[in-house]
Amino acid sequence: MPILRLLLGLPLGxxxxxxxxxxxxxxxxxxxxxxxxxxxxxxxxxxxxxxxWRVLWNSVHVSVWATLLGGALGTVLAFLVARxxxxxxxxxxxxEEPLFRIYGAPGIILVLALAHYPLAYFTVLASxxxxxxxxxxxxxxxxxxxxxxxxxxxxxLVAPAIGAGAILVFLRCMENFGIPAILGFPAKxxxxxxxxxxxxxxxxxxxxxxxxxxxxxxLVAVAGGSIALQRRILGGRAYGLTRAxxxxxxxxxxxxxxxxxxxxxxFLLATSVAPLLAILLTALTRAYxxxxxxxxxxxxxxxxxxxxxxxxxxxxxxxLVLAASAATFAVVLAILIAYVQVRTQVRGKGLLxxxxxxxxxxxxxxVALAMILAFLRxxxxxxxxxxxxxxxxxxxxxxLTLAVKPVAxxxxxxxxxxxxxxxxxxxxxxRSVRDITMPLIRPALVSGWFLAAVPAIxxxxxxxxxxxxxxxxxxxxxxxxxxxxxxxxxxALAVVVMAVALTSNLLLRRLTSGLAEA
Amino acid sequence: xxxxxxxxxWKDFHSVPAxxxxxxxxxxxxxxxxxxxxxxxxxxxxxxxxGFEVPTAGEIRIRGKTVSGPGHFVPxxxxxxxxxxxxxxxxxxxxxxxxxxxxxxxxxxxxxxxxERTRRVLELVQLPGLEFRFPHQLSGGQQQRVALPRAxxxxxxxxxxxxxxxxxxxxxxxxxxxxxxxxxxxxxxxILYVTHDQDEALxxxxxxxxxxxxxxxxxxxxxxxxxxxxxxxxxxxxGCTTFLPCEVAGVNRVRLxxxxxxxxxxxxxxxxxxxxxxxxxxAQEVDLIRDGSDALTGRVxxxxxxxxxxxxxxxVGKHVIPLIxxxxxxxGDTVQFALxxxxxxxxxxxxxxxxxxxxxxM
Numbered sequence: 001m002p003i004l005r006l007l008l009g010l011p012l013g014x015x016x017x018x019x020x021x022x023x024x025x026x027x028x029x030x031x032x033x034x035x036x037x038x039x040x041x042x043x044x045x046x047x048x049x050x051x052x053w054r055v056l057w058n059s060v061h062v063s064v065w066a067t068l069l070g071g072a073l074g075t076v077l078a079f080l081v082a083r084x085x086x087x088x089x090x091x092x093x094x095x096e097e098p099l100f101r102i103y104g105a106p107g108i109i110l111v112l113a114l115a116h117y118p119l120a121y122f123t124v125l126a127s128x129x130x131x132x133x134x135x136x137x138x139x140x141x142x143x144x145x146x147x148x149x150x151x152x153x154x155x156x157l158v159a160p161a162i163g164a165g166a167i168l169v170f171l172r173c174m175e176n177f178g179i180p181a182i183l184g185f186p187a188k189x190x191x192x193x194x195x196x197x198x199x200x201x202x203x204x205x206x207x208x209x210x211x212x213x214x215x216x217x218x219l220v221a222v223a224g225g226s227i228a229l230q231r232r233i234l235g236g237r238a239y240g241l242t243r244a245x246x247x248x249x250x251x252x253x254x255x256x257x258x259x260x261x262x263x264x265x266x267f268l269l270a271t272s273v274a275p276l277l278a279i280l281l282t283a284l285t286r287a288y289x290x291x292x293x294x295x296x297x298x299x300x301x302x303x304x305x306x307x308x309x310x311x312x313x314x315x316x317x318x319x320l321v322l323a324a325s326a327a328t329f330a331v332v333l334a335i336l337i338a339y340v341q342v343r344t345q346v347r348g349k350g351l352l353x354x355x356x357x358x359x360x361x362x363x364x365x366x367v368a369l370a371m372i373l374a375f376l377r378x379x380x381x382x383x384x385x386x387x388x389x390x391x392x393x394x395x396x397x398x399x400l401t402l403a404v405k406p407v408a409x410x411x412x413x414x415x416x417x418x419x420x421x422x423x424x425x426x427x428x429x430x431r432s433v434r435d436i437t438m439p440l441i442r443p444a445l446v447s448g449w450f451l452a453a454v455p456a457i458x459x460x461x462x463x464x465x466x467x468x469x470x471x472x473x474x475x476x477x478x479x480x481x482x483x484x485x486x487x488x489x490x491x492a493l494a495v496v497v498m499a500v501a502l503t504s505n506l507l508l509r510r511l512t513s514g515l516a517e518a
Numbered sequence: 519x520x521x522x523x524x525x526x527x528w529k530d531f532h533s534v535p536a537x538x539x540x541x542x543x544x545x546x547x548x549x550x551x552x553x554x555x556x557x558x559x560x561x562x563x564x565x566x567x568x569g570f571e572v573p574t575a576g577e578i579r580i581r582g583k584t585v586s587g588p589g590h591f592v593p594x595x596x597x598x599x600x601x602x603x604x605x606x607x608x609x610x611x612x613x614x615x616x617x618x619x620x621x622x623x624x625x626x627x628x629x630x631x632x633x634e635r636t637r638r639v640l641e642l643v644q645l646p647g648l649e650f651r652f653p654h655q656l657s658g659g660q661q662q663r664v665a666l667p668r669a670x671x672x673x674x675x676x677x678x679x680x681x682x683x684x685x686x687x688x689x690x691x692x693x694x695x696x697x698x699x700x701x702x703x704x705x706x707x708x709i710l711y712v713t714h715d716q717d718e719a720l721x722x723x724x725x726x727x728x729x730x731x732x733x734x735x736x737x738x739x740x741x742x743x744x745x746x747x748x749x750x751x752x753x754x755x756x757g758c759t760t761f762l763p764c765e766v767a768g769v770n771r772v773r774l775x776x777x778x779x780x781x782x783x784x785x786x787x788x789x790x791x792x793x794x795x796x797x798x799x800x801a802q803e804v805d806l807i808r809d810g811s812d813a814l815t816g817r818v819x820x821x822x823x824x825x826x827x828x829x830x831x832x833x834v835g836k837h838v839i840p841l842i843x844x845x846x847x848x849x850g851d852t853v854q855f856a857l858x859x860x861x862x863x864x865x866x867x868x869x870x871x872x873x874x875x876x877x878x879x880m
Contacts, residue, residue: 132605132607134603134604134605134606134607135607135609135610137568137570137594137601137603137607138601138603138607138609138665138668138669139609139620140569140570140593140594140595141568141594141595141597141599141600141601141669141678142595142620142621142624142668142669142672143595143596143598143621143624143625143672144595144620144624145593145595146593148624152620153609156611157609157610157611
């Protein structure tokens with residue numbers, strides 16, 4: 001069916017080439033050319049710049065420490081929850097992203113670690129919960145004490161998960177922009193992502209975009225190296241732990257049970273609730289620097305925000321429209337991509353998958369730079385730069401893979417024989433898709449839409465580089481207000497953003513849990 | 519002194535009873551099979567002996583020493599029991615040798631002795647030369663052969679086997695039955711064996727305890743449990759597929775209630791029994807006959823070939839009775855047959871104890 005193939009292929013090809021392949025190639029091109037001529041001058045300039053080496057060292061320094069801290073926190077917490085009689089375990093299964101105000105490297109390390117330790121926690125937790133309880137029971141039967149069992153059996157078996165979780169934390173720390181930007185700029189402390197940002201905006205510097213492109217490739221190389229390392233760890237030593245029936249053996253905390261329980265609760269409150277509370281209190285403060293007290297609290301900042309700063313409404317409108325449009329585009333594309341991936345045998349499926357994952361796998365700063373370089377000048381007569389469209393293109397590219405995952409899973413579950421049964425009952429192809437396939441994958445479309453939309457609402461890394469006057473997003477507004485020293489207003493807006501993010505997260509969780517039941 | 523003794527063992531999960539006050543003893547060198555459907559409490563019983571579950575009430579003694587009782591609980595590692603799990607639980611990060619030698623290592627045996635004993639025990643289970651393989655390089659049957667010596671060669675007071683053969687294919691399962699049985703005879707090990715497969719229990723066990731809904735319905739040698747099931751539940755588990763309604767008609771006589779027909783047949787009855795009940799029948803015990811005092815007449819409704827013989831369904835009144843024969847009957851034929859040895863279960867024992875959902879038991 002050539003028409004069908006064209007119908008499927010054309011929009012897919014257009015988006016993946018235009019929004020992913022072309023910007024990627026342009027980024028590489030800019031890194032290795034100057035004034036249209038191939039050269040290694042950018043690379044040489046970067047490698048000879050002592051400042052860059054310090055920035056690279058900063059990146060690795062904060063990420064490694066944050067990884068050690070976050071990995072340790074996550075692993076210990078996962079073990080306590082999955083393997084001990086810690087009281088109130090069920091409550092400890094969610095964690096929100098905290099945000100502190102501590103400037104400089106120690107602050108960045110602490111906040112990165114606290115923001116990302118849930119990645120290590122959930123990776124290790126999943127591994128512990130998948131492990132056949134009989135493996136540990138066999139050790140106990142053999143005569144091993146609980147501590148000995150943990151050392152000889154449990155720990156070696158979850159070691160790959162600990163390694164994989166730590167690398168995930170490292171990756172997220174390396175590519176994080178918001179935390180080192182907020183905490184690093186006042187102390188003039190730069191990491192790779194913030195250095196790329198600063199280089200792009202450093203219009204006075206010659207070849208600033210080429211240098212930024214080269215730095216981006218450096219960042220991608222570090223990230224790619226860690227992904228390769230993670231694959232190796234998981235590929236070589238994943239034990240294919242299968243879940244068997246039964247409760248895992250519990251290592252009794254004995255007399256420490258209460259103390260550890262209180263400690264974990266205090267830690268989680270201090271790292272998740274307290275920062276939110278701090279932001280809320282700042283947002284409610286009438287005058288910054290005045291003594292704290294009831295008289296100094298009020299809704300004044302929200303009043304100013306909503307009635308005196310018209311740009312706030314525009315930013316919120318922009319973010320919501322961008323998130324909704326990007327999610328809608330992403331879901332439509334996800335249907336096509338999932339169909340090709342699951343139901344067809346065309347060549348180049350690997351390339352398709354790579355192009356879908358690429359914009360999410362590389363740091364957001366790199367994606368933003370690639371978009372700038374690709375659309376700085378009009379392409380095919382279309383001028384995207386300095387418009388809201390460039391942000392939309394970037395969002396679709398970045399969040400596409402989030403929508404593809406549930407839709408592809410749904411296509412895998414809806415066996416092709418269901419469609420075939422409709423066809424042999426007398427339904428046409430389009431009729432069978434409408435009557436059988438679509439109703440069955442509809443829940444996946446809804447959850448795919450939310451999965452793509454939720455991170456887009458609070459997005460900062462892409463929009464902070466791509467915004468222009470009139471096209472601000474909420475993330476950009478919070479960031480800019482904070483940079484301008486309007487701490488009270490930015491906190492008030494942050495409270496609004498968190499409320500929106502929390503609501504959409506709850507909505508998403510309800511939707512996905514409903515899916516799991518079905 | 520019995521190797522294992524359970525006295526009035528109770529185990530509740532979130533106040534749902536899984537094991538309801540059972541008494542059991544396993545003699546030294548005996549293989550006792552706990553047989554029952556899934557969710558009957560047999561695995562829970564085994565796990566209380568291993569020390570992985572804390573009983574709600576009752577006492578467990580191993581070689582006369584109380585390991586679990588009121589206010590007293592010995593952890594699994596101090597019980598000196600060996601356990602083989604349904605999933606084998608062979609540690610994937612250790613070689614075959616490291617797996618098997620681990621219990622000896624924990625007991626502080628020197629490396630040379632560990633290696634020697636491991637080599638000997640691997641020979642015993644016909645697994646020599648694979649010492650340095652990792653579990654993922656072994657087949658399911660080979661993994662089973664690693665789990666067995668690992669549990670065996672620390673010379674445990676009792677070896678606990680939890681459905682050890684259920685993940686193997688049919689052929690291998692039959693071989694392993696004989697192998698485990700031979701090993702048990704040769705080494706004189708005491709085994710508590712949990713299974714839901716009555717063939718496995720019949721071929722391997724010295725004694726069988728049939729469990730359902732947390733209680734033991736019958737305990738005895740395989741022949742006794744097979745020939746004289748104590749109640750309908752045991753009979754069903756022992757291959758009685760058909761139960762016909764009947765009533766007591768005299769000394770060792772029952773009248774079948776098959777609709778319009780009500781023929782009388784001979785049946786051993788305990789003294790003093792009366793009233794209604796059911797007769798348990800095995801297809802392989804029903805015989806075609808030409809004439810006889812207790813002959814029944816019916817019509818063949820379905821004939822299937824089962825290799826060497828036919829399975830035939832015979833309709834008598836409203837009831838269908840299966841029988842196995844080499845006579846090439848045709849569907850629609852009228853035949854005469856005798857029920858063979860039948861077992862009468864009075865109405866009170868008709869009720870099959872309800873099963874507790876598996877999730878609450880495991």
